[in-house]
Amino acid sequence: MAAPSLSFSRPVFAKLSPHPYLLRTLAPQPPSDAAASRTNGRAPQEARPVHIHTSSLSHAHGSALVRTGDTTVICGVRGEVLPVANIPQYRPQATQQQQDDGDERADERGGLGRGELKDYDLLVPNIELATGCAPQFLPGVPPTTLAQTLSTRVYSLLHSCRVVDPKSLRIWYTPPTEVGNNMDTEEQQRQQEEADDGDDGPQLVAYWVLYIDLLFVSLDGNPFDAAWAAVMAALRDTKLPAVRWDPDRQAAVLQNNSQPTTTTATAAAAVPGQGKNSIKTTPLPVAGLPVACTAAVFPEKKHGGESMAASAAATVGNRHWILLDPDRSEETLCGETITMVVDCSSGGGGGETRIKSIEKQGGVVLGRELIRGFAGVAEKRWKEVRDAMQ
Amino acid sequence: MSDRRRINGPVGATIPPVSEDGASREVAGSRGGRSRPPNAIRKMYLKTGVTPSASGSAYLEIETSGRSGVSGLKLSCTVHGPRSLPRSSPFSPHIILSTHVKYAPFATRQRRGYLRDPSERDLGTHLEAALRGAIIADRWPKSGVDIIVSIIEGDQDRETSKTQGDESWDLMNALSGCITVASAALADAGIDCVDTVAGGVAALVSDKGDASPSIVIDPIPSEHDRILAACCIAYLPTRDEVTNLWFKGDLPASDTELYTKLVEKGIQASAKANRVLVECLGETVG
Numbered sequence: 322m323a324a325p326s327l328s329f330s331r332p333v334f335a336k337l338s339p340h341p342y343l344l345r346t347l348a349p350q351p352p353s354d355a356a357a358s359r360t361n362g363r364a365p366q367e368a369r370p371v372h373i374h375t376s377s378l379s380h381a382h383g384s385a386l387v388r389t390g391d392t393t394v395i396c397g398v399r400g401e402v403l404p405v406a407n408i409p410q411y412r413p414q415a416t417q418q419q420q421d422d423g424d425e426r427a428d429e430r431g432g433l434g435r436g437e438l439k440d441y442d443l444l445v446p447n448i449e450l451a452t453g454c455a456p457q458f459l460p461g462v463p464p465t466t467l468a469q470t471l472s473t474r475v476y477s478l479l480h481s482c483r484v485v486d487p488k489s490l491r492i493w494y495t496p497p498t499e500v501g502n503n504m505d506t507e508e509q510q511r512q513q514e515e516a517d518d519g520d521d522g523p524q525l526v527a528y529w530v531l532y533i534d535l536l537f538v539s540l541d542g543n544p545f546d547a548a549w550a551a552v553m554a555a556l557r558d559t560k561l562p563a564v565r566w567d568p569d570r571q572a573a574v575l576q577n578n579s580q581p582t583t584t585t586a587t588a589a590a591a592v593p594g595q596g597k598n599s600i601k602t603t604p605l606p607v608a609g610l611p612v613a614c615t616a617a618v619f620p621e622k623k624h625g626g627e628s629m630a631a632s633a634a635a636t637v638g639n640r641h642w643i644l645l646d647p648d649r650s651e652e653t654l655c656g657e658t659i660t661m662v663v664d665c666s667s668g669g670g671g672g673e674t675r676i677k678s679i680e681k682q683g684g685v686v687l688g689r690e691l692i693r694g695f696a697g698v699a700e701k702r703w704k705e706v707r708d709a710m711q
Numbered sequence: 712m713s714d715r716r717r718i719n720g721p722v723g724a725t726i727p728p729v730s731e732d733g734a735s736r737e738v739a740g741s742r743g744g745r746s747r748p749p750n751a752i753r754k755m756y757l758k759t760g761v762t763p764s765a766s767g768s769a770y771l772e773i774e775t776s777g778r779s780g781v782s783g784l785k786l787s788c789t790v791h792g793p794r795s796l797p798r799s800s801p802f803s804p805h806i807i808l809s810t811h812v813k814y815a816p817f818a819t820r821q822r823r824g825y826l827r828d829p830s831e832r833d834l835g836t837h838l839e840a841a842l843r844g845a846i847i848a849d850r851w852p853k854s855g856v857d858i859i860v861s862i863i864e865g866d867q868d869r870e871t872s873k874t875q876g877d878e879s880w881d882l883m884n885a886l887s888g889c890i891t892v893a894s895a896a897l898a899d900a901g902i903d904c905v906d907t908v909a910g911g912v913a914a915l916v917s918d919k920g921d922a923s924p925s926i927v928i929d930p931i932p933s934e935h936d937r938i939l940a941a942c943c944i945a946y947l948p949t950r951d952e953v954t955n956l957w958f959k960g961d962l963p964a965s966d967t968e969l970y971t972k973l974v975e976k977g978i979q980a981s982a983k984a985n986r987v988l989v990e991c992l993g994e995t996v997g
Contacts, residue, residue: 322989359846365962375921378817378863378864379775379864380817380818380819380820380865381817384817391762391763391764392963393762395815395863397815397816397817399817399822400728401726401727401728401729401822402727402728403721403723403724403725404723404726406723406724407723407724408720408721408847409722409723430929433783441721442720442721442722443721445718445719445721447717447718447825448732449814449815449816449825452787452789452813452859452861453762453765453768453789453790453857453859454762454764454765454789454790454793455764455765456764456765458809458855459791459811459815459859460827460859461715461811464716464717464825469716469717471720472717473718477766517895530720530725532720532723532816532817532822534815534816534817536816536861538761538762538787538861538863539761539762539763539764539765540764541763541764541833562728564728570931572727572728573726573728573729573731574724574729574730575728575729575730592867600730611786649764675856676850687764711962
């Protein structure tokens with residue numbers, strides 16, 4: 322009486338002992354001539370296709386939904402106005418000319434995105450994972466370490482890549498020139514004193530602050546790439562409304578399309594087809610298109626303990642596989658990850674590749690050559706994401 | 712003390728840009744009336760299985776009304792569980808529901824913070840009440856299930872003009888959507904329910920030109936001049952049972968029948984939403 326053979330279906334085996342299973346699919350034994358693939362059926366250097374939808378949210382100034390495989394993230398960008406009076410550490414630079422000169426100097430210095438953008442904290446990215454996007458991320462607790470790390474990485478990358486030009490976030494106000502003599506001189510004098518030392522040029526009165534909020538709907542590995550793609554897509558989609566500074570209200574007032582100065586609602590309603598969207602908007606200029614590309618290194622030898630496969634096979638080497646765009650199960654098996662941010666958009670698309678950042682965590686496998694080779698992979702990924710954005 | 716676990720932005724307060732002139736904007740013509748018959752709900756789109764890593768999930772979208780600048784409702788719901796309760800918790804003979812409703816920061820006119828505010832907690836409590844009546848709770852002793860609804864886009868007029876103070880009515884619509892989407896997600900998770908529960912809203916509105924107030928279902932606050940009262944109903948059609956009833960507003964004392972009528976209309980709205988729900992679940996299973 323033969324004992325019934327104990328055999329599992331593939332998914333069960335993959336769940337029971339993921340490491341040997343992934344190893345076996347990546348390095349098929351000689352009898353089978355299957356191509357090396359991962360548990361999820363992808364080739365080692367094959368990323369999941371990216372799908373991007375923009376402008377689907379009506380309350381945000383710019384929005385994007387990015388889906389790569391089972392990872393889905395929504396990004397909304399919203400601009401709010403920060404009057405300079407509310408900035409405690411504000412250093413005024415009186416005129417537009419000086420401001421532009423200052424920019425040039427900063428450009429010459431090649432500072433790391435320092436300046437107003439960072440000093441006044443004009444970009445506020447936040448990532449929310451506690452939406453039940455994966456079983457370990459439930460609401461009701463403070464942001465997890467992962468959420469904090471991701472937010473910080475997006476924040477620093479936004480500044481180091483200088484994606485947003487601080488010039489486009491400034492709000493200017495030109496005081497009216499009081500040539501009319503209807504106003505009595507006392508009033509005029511008082512206003513003169515109030516104005517910046519009697520300077521009639523445009524004054525910098527406020528800044529736009531961009532709140533970049535990311536919400537993970539579903540998480541299946543590789544959150545950073547998806548989040549960064551969503552940030553870029555949403556920023557490219559952002560259209561800030563044209564505003565006029567109202568010194569009496571100390572607030573920015575939305576400008577209507579039909580009449581730039583004195584506006585009545587009837588005129589706005591007369592524009593057909595536009596409806597209430599008659600508010601003039603200008604697209605936010607976004608410099609470059611950095612794309613993040615993450616891979617995990619899967620070692621033959623299991624971390625920590627001796628793996629079953631390693632002890633069984635005498636010919637155990639230190640083989641490893643670089644798995645591009647890892648999913649959640651692969652992330653748990655891999656100790657070493659690399660994220661490279663590249664931008665190939667300079668020089669009209671076919672230009673040179675610029676590496677914006679490299680982050681590598683854990684492990685000793687990735688050396689100089691492998692990282693250099695990985696830049697080619699990242700370039701390929703850049704093209705995929707670029708195509709998805711258009 | 713600001714939350715140091717998030718990126719908080721500038722120290723000084725930021726203000727959203729204000730629209731031109733609050734007063735000049737509220738021309739009656741620009742508001743536009745209701746384009747649907749009084750007993751029709753808006754079209755909705757429901758899909759289950761949007762979050763594969765959760766036990767169950769669903770996405771609900773209610774169409775935007777014809778006017779531009781008014782968003783529809785977009786909700787995503789995930790269900791995690793049933794799972795065992797932590798050891799420290801006391802014995803429970805039935806399943807423990809924990810519901811969370813959270814608006815995304817970009818969901819409404821005003822930017823929302825990341826901490827749950829009281830209105831969101833209130834929505835969570837109502838949602839729990841609505842679902843508790845539908846779940847067969849004693850099949851899972853000593854276990855818990857988490858139901859999380861993220862409101863990706865609220866049902867709100869984009870312009871701040873006359874609609875100030877309408878937020879309380881928006882909550883009703885949000886709750887009815889939450890109930891429907893959570894019910895779909897529970898079914899997707901395979902948690903036994905006596906029936907599918909769906910939400911419906913009916914409101915007593917008064918429009919300019921109308922002599923007496925009328926009852927409509929699935930109201931959009933910006934389409935009406937004034938909402939006098941509204942009620943949100945969670946209803947189980949096959950059992951003919953109401954699991955949650957939320958009523959707000961003032962009814963004129965002259966008509967005592969009005970309350971019953973309003974609830975009846977709410978049930979009608981809920982039954983309509985339920986048809987969409989059942990159809991969606993039928994597609995997924997079949």
